[in-house]
Amino acid sequence: MKSEFWEVPEGQIAAVVTHLQMFERPAPRPMGRVDATLVPHAAPDLDWYRDLFMRVGGQDWMWFSRLGMNDAELAAILHRDDVHIYSVQKDGRDEGMLELDFRVSGECELGYFGLTSAMVGTGAGRWLMEQALDLAWAQPISRFHVHTCTLDSPQALPFYVRSGFQAYARQIEVADDPRKAGVLPMDSAPQLPII
Structure with missing residues (x-):
């Protein structure tokens, strides 16, 4: 078996991106009670969105x-009508986000999906995915898709597979390191060294 290595230029990062999809709503997964509320946000405030x-x-x-x-x-x-933004609220604070993108006719992309560290491990991820599946498949779609990468939580890819998505493509993404570009603080994602 042969393997190859490619240089990632200084000041850049690389990730393996996995694309996943489903063509019908899978059977709902059992879950416990979650003390949270899913709140829709039409035309959300940009500062609020960036903070979350x-x-x-x-x-x-x-x-x-x-x-x-x-x-x-x-x-x-x-602020488009075909991009739906939701937050997960607990005790009056936004602790998670769900973004469903219907800009392509007949499809939905799970644009962003995640919880703050305060909600991780509470069962809220499974609950939020069930909400996402219900909302996506309530629309006239025949395909629901998402992508995740190695810069994301290592739990993301297996979670999407358990939720009914199937991997169909893989890519390598190279981008400017957002910490060096001033987009993220220098102490972000300490598991990925700055080079």
Whole structure:
């Protein structure tokens, strides 16, 4: 078996991206009671969204794509009728996010999905996925898809598979390190050294 290595230039990061999809709503998975509420946000405030995005994925998992957008770019996505934004609220505080993107006719992309560290391990992930599946398949779609990468939580990929998604493609993504670019704090994602 042969393997190859490719250099990642200084100041950049690389991730293996796995694309997953499903073509019908899987049977609901059993779960316990979760003390949280799913709240829709039509045309969400951009500062609110960036704060939640950062708390869910920026500090620990190097979510950065939305943080590098200016207000006009971000609003052009989030303020569309076919992009649905939800937060997971517990005790009056937003502790998770769900973004369903219906911009492609007949499809839904699970754009962003995650919880803050305060909710991890509480069963809220499974509950949130069941909410996502119900909301996505309530629309006239024939495909629901998502992608995750090695910069995300190592729990993400197996969680999506357990939820009924099947992997169908893999890519390598190379991007400027958002910490060096000033998009994320330098202490973000300490598991990935800055080179």
